Structure formats: structure tokens, C-alpha cells
Amino acid sequence: MNFEEHAAKPLLAEAGVEVPPARLATTPEEAEAAAREIGPCVVKAQVPTGKRGRAGGIRLAADAAEARRHAGAILGIEIGGHRVERVLIEAQVPIARELYAAILNDPASKGPLLLFSTLGGMDVEEAAERDPNAMRRHPIRISEGLQNGDAETVAAAIGPEAAPALAKALMALYRAYRDLEAELLEINPLVVTGDGRIVALDCKLVVDDAAGARRPGLFEKGTPDRLTSLEARAQAAGLKYIELGGAVGILANGAGLTMTTMDAVSHFGGAPANFLEIGGEAYTKAQTALEILLANPNIRSLVVNFCGAFARTDVMAEGVVKAWKLLEPSIPVFFTIHGTGEDEAVALVRRELGFEPYDRMDDAVAAAVQAAGTAA
Amino acid sequence: MIVRRGHRVLVQGITGKQGTFWTAAMQSYGTTIVGGVNPTKAGTDHLGVPVFASARAAAEAAPFDVTVMFIPPLAAKAAAIDACEAGAGMVVCLTEHIPAHDVMEMHAAARANGTRIVGPNTAGLVTPGEAFVGIMPAFNRRVFQPGRIGVISRSGSLGTLVALILTQAGEGQSVFFGVGGDPMIGTTIRDALEILDADKRTEAVVICGEIGGTAEEDAAGYARGMSKPVAAFIAGRASPPGKKMGHAGAIVSGDGGSYASKRQALETAGVAVADLPSQLPGLLLSRIAQPGKRQAGN
Numbered sequence: 001m002n003f004e005e006h007a008a009k010p011l012l013a014e015a016g017v018e019v020p021p022a023r024l025a026t027t028p029e030e031a032e033a034a035a036r037e038i039g040p041c042v043v044k045a046q047v048p049t050g051k052r053g054r055a056g057g058i059r060l061a062a063d064a065a066e067a068r069r070h071a072g073a074i075l076g077i078e079i080g081g082h083r084v085e086r087v088l089i090e091a092q093v094p095i096a097r098e099l100y101a102a103i104l105n106d107p108a109s110k111g112p113l114l115l116f117s118t119l120g121g122m123d124v125e126e127a128a129e130r131d132p133n134a135m136r137r138h139p140i141r142i143s144e145g146l147q148n149g150d151a152e153t154v155a156a157a158i159g160p161e162a163a164p165a166l167a168k169a170l171m172a173l174y175r176a177y178r179d180l181e182a183e184l185l186e187i188n189p190l191v192v193t194g195d196g197r198i199v200a201l202d203c204k205l206v207v208d209d210a211a212g213a214r215r216p217g218l219f220e221k222g223t224p225d226r227l228t229s230l231e232a233r234a235q236a237a238g239l240k241y242i243e244l245g246g247a248v249g250i251l252a253n254g255a256g257l258t259m260t261t262m263d264a265v266s267h268f269g270g271a272p273a274n275f276l277e278i279g280g281e282a283y284t285k286a287q288t289a290l291e292i293l294l295a296n297p298n299i300r301s302l303v304v305n306f307c308g309a310f311a312r313t314d315v316m317a318e319g320v321v322k323a324w325k326l327l328e329p330s331i332p333v334f335f336t337i338h339g340t341g342e343d344e345a346v347a348l349v350r351r352e353l354g355f356e357p358y359d360r361m362d363d364a365v366a367a368a369v370q371a372a373g374t375a376a
Numbered sequence: 377m378i379v380r381r382g383h384r385v386l387v388q389g390i391t392g393k394q395g396t397f398w399t400a401a402m403q404s405y406g407t408t409i410v411g412g413v414n415p416t417k418a419g420t421d422h423l424g425v426p427v428f429a430s431a432r433a434a435a436e437a438a439p440f441d442v443t444v445m446f447i448p449p450l451a452a453k454a455a456a457i458d459a460c461e462a463g464a465g466m467v468v469c470l471t472e473h474i475p476a477h478d479v480m481e482m483h484a485a486a487r488a489n490g491t492r493i494v495g496p497n498t499a500g501l502v503t504p505g506e507a508f509v510g511i512m513p514a515f516n517r518r519v520f521q522p523g524r525i526g527v528i529s530r531s532g533s534l535g536t537l538v539a540l541i542l543t544q545a546g547e548g549q550s551v552f553f554g555v556g557g558d559p560m561i562g563t564t565i566r567d568a569l570e571i572l573d574a575d576k577r578t579e580a581v582v583i584c585g586e587i588g589g590t591a592e593e594d595a596a597g598y599a600r601g602m603s604k605p606v607a608a609f610i611a612g613r614a615s616p617p618g619k620k621m622g623h624a625g626a627i628v629s630g631d632g633g634s635y636a637s638k639r640q641a642l643e644t645a646g647v648a649v650a651d652l653p654s655q656l657p658g659l660l661l662s663r664i665a666q667p668g669k670r671q672a673g674n
Contacts, residue, residue, distance in 0.1 A: 105476045107589055110483040110560045142480045143488070181477045210449060211475040244616065255557060256531020256586055259611040260653060266614035267652055275615070279533055280472050307540065309499045309532035310394070310470070310511035339513040339536045360544070361537065362654050 001207045001222035002048045006088045008205035011221075015176035017169055017187075018199045022090035031071030034089035035064040043070040044088040048223045049080035050204070053122055057084060060092065093199050098189035099158065100124045101170060103140075103177040105184075105208075112140040112177065114170070116154050120189035146174035162192045169198040180218065181211040230292055237288045239276065246271025247372040248365075249299040249331075251290060251320070253311040254279035261305045264361060270369030273299045278319075283311035286319025287326075294329050301371040302333040303364055306345065314341030314348065321352045332371040336364040377466050377492060378551050378575060379442060381406050381507045386434050386464070388413040388455050389446035391422050398446065398511055399423050405515050407507040411438035413455075431455070431462035444468040444500065444509045452496070453478035460489040468509050469495035472557070479560050486562055493562025494555065499532025502539075502552035512536065512552060523548020525660065526572035528565055529584035530557050530591070534611055538584050538653050545657035550577040557586070565595040573602050580605040580660045583647070585638060587612030592638040600645035605663035607648040607656050610638045 003011070009019040023034035024046070035041050045057030052058050057079050061067035071087050078084070100120035106113035116136045119127040128135040138154055140146050148171065155166035169190065177185045186204040193199055212219045227235060234241030240255075244262075248270045252258040258277040265272045273296055278289045293299070304320060306313040317337065324333075335357035337345045349355050358364035379385070385402070389395045390412025400423055403409050411426045411434045418429035428434035431443055443464045447455045452471045459467045460482075467486065474482075474496050486493045494501065500510010505522035508514035512532060519540045525547050529535030532554055539549055553568045555561055565583060572578045581604055585592040592610060599606045613635045639649050648659040 105480065105560060107560050107591075110562075111480050141484065142477070143484045178477065181475055183476060208476045210473045211477070214450060214475075252533070254531050254533025256529070256534030256584065256611050257537055258533075259586065259615055260534050260537065260609075262614040263611060264652055272614060307533045307536035309513055309536050310398075311533070338540050339516055339519055339533075342513075342516055342518070360654065362652060 001209055001212065001219055001224065003205040003207065003222050004046045004048055005044065005203055006046050006086070007221040007223070008203040009200065011180060011205065012173075012176055012200055012203055015179060016172035017176065018197060019203075020091040020093050020199060020201070022088050025071060025087050025089055026075070026085060028068045028072040028075070031087055031089055032064045032068035035061060035067030038089055038091045040092045041067055042090045042092055043067055043074060044090060045074050045077070045079055045084040046086040046088055047079045047082035047084055049082055052079055055079040093191060093201065094194040095191045096194050097158065097192040099166070099191065100135075100188045101173060101190045102184065102186035102188075103174055103182070104186075106139065109139040111142045112174070114138040114140055114146065114154065114174070116157070116170075118157055120191070124188055140174070145178070146171060158192065162196050162198070165196060165198045166192070180205070181208050181215065182206065183208050230295055234276070234289075234292050237285060237292070239278065239282055239285055239289055239292065241289075241292055242275040243296065244272050244274055245298065246273045247298055247300040248368050249273045249293050249296065249302040250276060250305070251286070251293055251302065252277055252305040253283060253308060253316060257305060257307050261303060261361070261365065264365040265303070265369060268362075268366045268369040270372055278316060279311045283308075283316050284319070286316040287323040290320055290323035291327065294323070294327055299331060301331055301368040303368045304333060304335045304337075305361055305364065306337045306339065308339035308341055308345075310340070312341040313337050313339055313345035317345035317348045321348060324353055332368070334358060334364040334368045334371070336361050378503060378553070378571065379407070379501045379507050379509045380503055381408065383442050383507065384408050384410045384438075384440045385509055386411050386413065386431060386438070386440035386443040387446065388431060388443055388459065390414060390425075390427060391417050392446055394511075395446035396423065401515060402508060405508055407509060410440050431459040431464065435462040440464065442466045442468060442509060445470060447471055449473045449475070453482055456482040456493065457485040460485040460491040463489065464491050466492045466494060467562075468498060468500055469493055469556070469562075470498060470500065470511055471495070472497040474558075476560065479558065483560065483562060495558065495561060496556055497558040498556035498561070499529075499535060499554040501554060502549070504549050504552075510554065512554065519543060520552070521548035522550075524550055524577065524579040526550050526575065526578035526581045527552045527584065528568045528572065528581065529554055530565070530586050531584065531611070534584045534586075534653070538582055538609065538656060541653050542582070542657055547657055547660070550575060550579070555591075559589055565591045566598050569595050569598050569602070569606070573604060578604065580607070580664050582606075582656055582660065583608040583642075584653075585610040587615060587635050587638070588633045590633055593641040596641040596645035596647065599642065599647050605648075605660055606646075607650060607659040607663070608642050609650045609653050609656060610635055610642075
């Protein structure tokens with residue numbers, strides 16, 4: 001789950017990282033009122049994507065009238081495909097230095113990784129590419145957490161004056177990362193102010209979806225992925241469905257096999273209509289899955305590709321048969337079924353639907369691609 | 377470590393619906409199951425083996441080499457740490473959707489206790505004709521046959537397809553090694569390659585990879601130095617970037633972890649990369665037949 005800046009910063013503040021005073025506004029009038037309270041401010045587009053500054057979504061305002069003008073200009077524009085519907089009115093901070101700090105889950109060390117650079121700001125990625133030493137990588141033992149001594153060592157890079165405050169901020173940052181079960185907590189820039197304080201001017205926060213079950217209150221503050229109505233219906237049913245725009249529908253079990261089926265459709269000259277997998281615990285939801293898939297008006301043929309491991313093909317085939325009888329779709333369908341429960345599943349499809357499953361995936365997919373191309 | 381018939385296996389979560397179904401399947405295939413764990417049913421028997429309160433309790437009464445976990449996501453961390461502290465040599469963690477911070481704690485416990493974790497989100501391991509641990513259709517003879525090809529896969533479903541394709545081509549498998557679809561796994565593709573490289577029964581290896589992460593790129597470095605032929609299929613060539621395709625590991629952002637990056641890394645290391653899984657037997661057979669012709673490097 002993604003958290004936009006306005007939602008993430010209060011969470012940072014709770015963990016003890018200083019953030020500037022700010023208010024959210026949805027109209028130029030609200031922006032003006034907020035700026036009157038806050039004083040000289042920054043008007044910042046709130047969208048779940050980066051590069052806002054370059055897109056003209058972040059502007060300085062000296063007074064309330066200017067904040068109103070900027071909000072008027074920013075609200076409604078598109079940044080990275082997202083329409084700006086809210087701006088954050090945030091107090092300006094006297095910046096002495098821009099730093100970069102992030103903590104993320106690191107597959108290489110299988111633990112938390114602290115990233116720190118003294119070259120914070122808009123060009124940190126380019127700077128790190130030019131000079132790998134510009135980005136310090138500090139793996140953290142999760143059983144012990146970030147240690148004071150380690151934070152102090154990292155913070156020493158900015159000189160003795162501000163180092164203690166930075167070390168304290170890094171400790172607070174780690175606390176936030178752990179408390180929120182973040183996948184990524186990135187502050188760019190983390191600034192040193194003229195009077196030696198450490199303040200987070202931006203925040204990118206991604207919280208582990210798998211932790212949602214034990215953090216319902218937290219997830220209400222996040223920005224869910226934008227979904228089509230069918231994708232939303234699938235999500236509500238506990239299924240992962242992505243519309244892709246092609247004409248060959250795909251129902252398979254497991255992410256690996258589903259992506260492979262998409263690759264095969266594309267290899268034989270077709271275009272997949274969707275990603276939809278019913279592997280893992282979702283193998284009992286074949287009926288709902290097929291109903292959602294068939295509701296997509298672009299579909300002209302369907303591949304059902306089951307290679308059951310944990311996902312029992314007999315149980316999945318039963319769901320498919322139920323949905324097929326209920327909806328009586330007119331599109332051609334091509335089955336290929338192997339693995340756990342194969343004999344029962346094949347017999348069921350033959351008996352109940354009168355279809356003969358293909359022995360090889362390539363043959364089923366090639367036939368479906370051809371049927372989609374020739375269908376009226 | 378490859379699971380053979382002689383290995384003693386403990387099943388955590390043995391009494392649940394899936395634990396029961398798959399334990400029975402493992403037993404009838406030939407896997408040596410020495411016991412199970414369920415704190416609320418300790419002292420009883422299930423499927424002919426004793427049930428213990430914890431892996432630590434089992435270690436006393438029914439020593440085991442491997443434990444396999446049929447445990448829901450939010451309880452997985454405690455079960456895995458219990459297994460590590462009980463001295464398990466290997467923990468096969470099937471569970472998908474374990475919170476990542478829990479997974480990191482599991483890996484820390486494994487390191488501290490010298491335990492190998494396979495997974496999370498693995499479909500397990502199979503030695504065809506001998507034993508299996510996990511949730512693979514080892515018992516389906518159209519899919520798995522004993523043989524000489526080692527199969528490494530992030531995905532259980534794709535691994536099943538590739539085993540099937542090999543068997544259809546007349547090639548059996550020395551071992552199926554499911555490394556798991558999670559982003560932070562205990563045994564990487566590279567680790568599994570090393571294990572299969574050392575395995576005497578394995579003459580050639582297939583890697584079933586996926587977009588996302590850099591596990592295939594990392595494995596390429598090891599494959600370069602192997603004398604056994606290696607072929608690979610990478611799923612996700614037709615997947616749009618920036619979309620999470622079910623496996624938490626299968627997300628591409630920027631250039632890292634893309635299909636192109638993986639294919640290039642593997643091909644540069646001398647690994648034959650198939651456009652479709654059906655091409656894998658041909659690619660492997662030509663290399664097994666002419667081992668001298670294989671070019672390591674460019």
C-alpha cells in the first residue's frame with residue numbers, strides 16, 4: 001500500500017521525525033486559508049508518484065495570495081497519469097543542506113537496509129549512479145535493530161555539529177519503518193535547517209500489503225491502486241485480476257504459469273486480455289474468477305491452463321464447469337490440464353462440457369489465438 | 377540439500393485440511409514422516425504419526441532432518457523460529473503472504489541456528505520416484521519421472537509445467553527444487569544451482585525464472601562456471617512493467633529485474649534461454665549430447 005506525502009508525514013512525526021507544519025487543500029480557496037495560517041509555504045501536488053517537482057507540481061509561495069494562484073495552477077493537472085486533486089500547503093523551511101535517507105527490505109541481505117547520502121535532492125539517483133560511494137549502504141540486523149552507535153557512524157558524514165541530531169532522526173526513521181512494517185521508507189530530501197534541526201521535507205512510504213490484516217486502521221490512510229470495475233470486483237473476491245486489452249482470455253493457476261500463458265499467447269501472435277490466476281488458496285474460486293473474466297467484453301477466446309500443484313485441478317475444473325453452465329458463453333474455450341487431480345478434472349470437463357483438453361499448452365494457446373483472430 | 381527417502385520429515389500444521397491431504401500424499405509416495413506439530417493436539421496421533429506441541433518437543437522424541445510448514449501467514453514466523461531453534465537442518469516454508477518483516481526475522485533465526493530455509497512461498501522439493509516434501513504433484517507420473525534433469529523454479533505451477541514437458545520429451549528429473557516466489561527467500565536460485573551442480577544424479581539443469589528481483593542475474597554468475605549444461609525459461613516477457621503479477625517478487629520497476637536484463641545475463645553466462653517452456657528439452661538435449669561444444673562466456 002502506497003502512502004502519499006500528506007498521509008505519511010504524520011506517521012513519521014509520531015515516530016519522532018520532525019516534519020514541517022502543513023495542511024491539505026482541495027481548492028485554491030482552501031489553499032489560501034491554509035497559507036494564511038502557515039505563512040510562507042510550499043504548494044505540493046499530492047499524487048502517488050515521483051518527479052512532482054519536474055512536472056511543475058511543487059511551487060514556493062511567499063504569501064496566501066500566491067498560494068491560492070499556485071494551487072489553482074496545480075490542481076487538475078496530470079502527473080505521471082494521476083490527476084492532482086489535493087495539494088499540501090507546507091511551511092517553508094530554511095535549508096542549509098539536503099540529505100537522502102531510506103530504509104527498505106533488502107533481498108540480498110534478507111534484512112533491513114539503511115541507505116544514506118549527503119547528496120539529497122532531485123538528482124540523488126543520478127549522483128548515486130555517477131559515484132556509487134555517494135550512497136552509503138548499511139545492512140541492519142533485524143533482531144537487534146538499528147544501533148545508536150551505527151546511526152552515529154552514518155551521521156558522522158555530515159560533520160560533528162549536526163551529526164547528533166541526524167543520528168537521532170535516523171533512529172526515529174528506523175522506528176517508523178518497523179512500527180509501520182514498511183517495505184520502503186524514503187526521505188528525500190532530509191534537510192539540515194539553518195538552526196541545525198533535521199527535518200523531513202518529503203516522504204515516500206510503501207507498507208507491506210501482507211501486513212494489512214493486522215493493521216486495518218493504518219491501511220485506511222493509504223492510497224489503493226487504481227482499479228477498473230472488474231479489477232475491483234476481483235479484489236473484493238480475493239482474486240488478482242489485471243485487464244490487459246487483448247482478445248485472448250486466460251485462466252490459469254499460479255502467477256508463474258499465468259505469466260507463462262500470457263507469454264505463449266504473445267508468442268503465437270495473440271494479445272492477452274487479462275492476467276487472472278487462481279493458484280494458492282484461491283483455487284476454490286474458479287467459478288467467480290471465470291465470471292469476472294467473461295464479463296470483459298473484449299474477450300473472443302479463452303485458454304484454461306491448469307498445472308495443479310497445491311491448486312487441485314479437479315476443484316478448479318468444478319468451478320469452471322459451474323460458471324460455464326451458468327453463463328453459457330458463446331466464445332470458444334481451449335483447456336489444458338495437468339498435475340494434482342488431473343484425471344478427475346479431465347473427466348469432468350469431458351463429461352459436463354463435452355470439451356477435449358489439449359495435452360500440450362502450446363497447442364491449446366495456438367488454437368485460442370487463432371480462434372480469437374477469426375472470431376467475428 | 378536435496379530431500380531423499382531416508383530424510384526424516386516433520387510436518388508443522390499436520391492436522392489441518394491441507395496438512396492432512398499433503399501429508400497423506402507424501403507418505404504414500406515414500407517420504408519418511410516422523411511426526412507432526414499442533415499445540416492443541418499434542419499427545420495424539422494423526423496419519424499414524426505422533427503430534428507434538430512444538431518442533432522443539434518433536435526434536436526430543438522424533439528427531440527430524442527437515443520440517444515442512446502448513447501454517448497460515450501470521451503464524452508462520454513463530455513456527456519457523458521454533459523449527460530453527462529445534463535444530464532443523466532445513467525448513468520448507470510453503471506459506472504465501474507472510475509479512476516481510478516476519479520473513480526477515482525468520483531468516484535471522486535461520487542464520488543464528490545454522491538452518492537452511494527453503495521459501496517462503498515455495499512448492500517444495502521432489503526427488504521423483506523417491507520422496508517429496510511440499511505441495512507438488514510428485515505422484516502424477518505424467519508429470520514427474522525419475523531421471524537426470526534438475527529443475528529449479530520460483531513457481532510451483534510453472535515448475536509443474538516444465539516437469540511435464542520434460543517427461544513428455546522422455547526426460548525424467550533428478551530433482552525438483554522450488555525456491556519460492558517471495559522477494560526474500562532463504563535459498564536462492566544461485567544456491568539451488570550450487571546444490572544441483574554438486575548432485576551426482578543431475579546431469580543438466582533447467583531454471584524456471586520470473587521477472588522481478590535479480591535472482592536470475594545473480595544465478596548467471598554461478599552458471600558461467602558450471603560444466604553441466606543449463607537452460608532457462610523466464611516467465612513474464614509479455615507482462616506490462618510496474619504491475620504486480622501475484623508473486624510479490626514479480627514486479628518490475630525501471631530496468632532492474634526486467635525480462636531483457638535476465639535473458640541477457642543468462643545468455644552471456646552461456647545459459648540457453650527458451651522463448652517457450654516447450655523448447656527446453658531440445659535446448660538441453662543438444663547440450664548434453666555435445667558437452668564439448670558448450671561455450672562458457674560469450
